[in-house]
Amino acid sequence: MFELGIVLAVTVLALVLFITDLVRVDLVAMLVLAILLVMGILTPAEGLAGFSNDATVTIGAMFVLSEGLRQTGALDHLTLWLGRLFHHHYYRALLTLMIGTAVVSAFINNVAVVAVMLPVVVTLCRNLSISPTRVLIPLSFAAMFGGTCTLIGTSANLLVSSLIDDHGMEPIGMFELTPVGIAFVFVGLIYLITVGQRLLPDRPGAEDLEATYELGEFRADVEVLAGHGDVGERASEFFEPEDNAQILGVLRNGVLLAGSLEELRLESHDVLRISASARMVRRLEETEELELLPLDISPGERPDEQRDRAELFEVVVTPDSSFVGNTLRETGFERHHPAMVIALRRQGEVVVENLMDVRLRGGDILLLEAPRQELRRLRDSGDFIVVSEVGLPNFKEHLLVPVLVILAAVVGIAAMGWMPIVNLAIAAMVTLVVIRAVTVEQAYEAIDWQVIFLLVGFIPLGTALEKTGGIEFITHALVGSLGQYGPLAMLAGFYFTTNFMSDVISNNATAVLMTPLAMTTAISMGADPRPFVMAIAFASSASFASPVGYHTNVMIYSAGNYRYLDFVKVGVPINLLFLVTAVIIIPLVWPL
Secondary structure, three states, X not given: OHHHHHHHHHHHHHHHHHHHOOOOHHHHHHHHHHHHHHOOOOOHHHHOHHHHOHHHHHHHHHHHHHHHHHHOOHHHHHHHHHHHHHOOOHHHHHHHHHHHXXXXXXXXXXXXXXXXXXXXXXHHHHHHOOOHHHOHHHHHHHHHHHHOOOOOOOHHHHHHHHHHHHOOOOOOOOOXXXXXXXXXXXXXXXXXXXXXXHHOOXXXXXXXXXXXXXXOOEEEEEEEOOOOOOOOOEHHHOOOHHHOEEEEEXXXXXXXXXXXXXXXXXXXXXXXXXXEOHHHHHHHHOOOOEEEEOOOOOOOOOHHHOOOOEEEEEEEEOOOOOOEOOOOOOOOHHHHOOOEEEEEEEOOEEEOOOHHHOOEOOOOEEEEEEEHHHHHHHHHOOOEEEOOXXXXXXXXXXXXXXXXXXXXXXHHHHHHOOOOHHHHHHHHHHHHHHOOOOOHHHHHHHOOHHHHHHHHHHHHHHHHHHHOOHHHHHHHHHHHHHHHHOHHHHHHHHHHHHHHHHOOOOHHHHHHHHHHHHHHHHHHOOOOHHHHHHHHHHHHOOOOOOOOOOHHHHHXXXXXXXXXXXXXXXXXXXXXXXXXXXXXXXHHHOOO
8 A cells, every 4th residue: 555655646746747847757757767666666677668668669760760751851842832832722721731731640750740841831921921820730730630540640659559568458550540530630620720710819920030029120249349438337238228229149259148238247349249220220330439240240350251141040949859948058059059049939928138048948939140051950950940941951852762662661561460560660760771861860869759768757657556556546436436427438538538638748648647547447347448548549649728738739839929828729629529529439440
């Protein structure tokens, strides 16, 4: 009983940390694993089983397969064609966008699909004066719809399949989920193209980035020469409140200085990067003790040595970025990336002060000033999505056919049951590296290690709940409350609970916790457990009512200038529609 109390307490602690977002989800998972091992509840073999679990290995390999397809440029060609369609017919283009996203997301990681589509869609909206709030939620939701259609569509599907395999049930087939998945896609698309369009906000996007971030009309570098009256004074006092100007940063000897403007005292030859009105720039230019420098020339540089001109770009911090939870200063951003951070946008709020010391979250948007050719390093880092069309990178188009053949082989052979999906995924991943579709470094960077360590920590938690009787304890409580209404009511209850949990914590963590519970409950009621675990698979990947429940929602949150209630308003009806759809169709495909 003592061990059961510890496991239940650890489970509650993990859920609280997930919901409050006080600690990174992968760190929470590792904390759970450490407690279970140190308290002796799990043996080392049981605790480390998550590392060798089929789902963990398969998911890691599938990330690499998705990267291989991205490296060929296949998705980028689709997005270029889509852009031309948006010029002619909005609703037809929106429906095409959602269908195409859903189809592709059924076979490769839906986070990768949204990462490729996001910059194109944002740029299209800006060029065509379409509000991004009307397009980005449909993009994210369609990627989630598609992921429910196949075994490899989402990591949660693979995880549920592996968990039931460990318990002696037949693993999920490649296309076993497809009938219900197609129903979800159909219902979801009809909703988003009709009622959903009325519920989506229509906030007009700014015509340019300066207007979006309320920057001044001009940006410039101003060198403070010896003898200027502000030498020795606080940088915050350089401009008066009525000057219609702001200091974006202070450089000394070419290095961006730390600290707030209140703390910094100016020295001669400091360079102030400012955003100001044309009148203020002209006034500064006429001041003898100041020298106005073009943004692309550093102090002491001759014009013929100047670098390529810097431009403004937006980048989204990816949910699994190494920057999440850290500040730009702690991560050494300025040492690794040749870009100056001008502003940060988070949930509609713009921050321009002390940017190097703001702790970043997934979905934050940074406004950067950087030479165009340097953006590839930002994009290839995996930490950011560049939300601007900056020209197509050098894709490996000659490998498009081999990569498609490899992906088709994985899907086809797994569908026929000739070989376990984990064997195929590993073989395909190694083949991509051998043919140089991805490099070894790109393979490591493509894997979402946050997801991997989340699974490594939470798979043993499911084992601990079973070992200590926690699953049986919770099952008795559930059967006592809903069992009297029959298996169908219990199925609906599991779907609703899983769906609600996936809106506040990770869908993978939800799947790990709910799958063994659903199996045990169904068996105790004398029902077939398969429809119950299928309900868990579908419900855990239907996180529509929250911007933080699923990676693709996090990615579009700030990029679309959404608010939390936008997801609630649009997501709750579709959650209820999918609940009804699941309760009707799941028993038809897998009888209770």
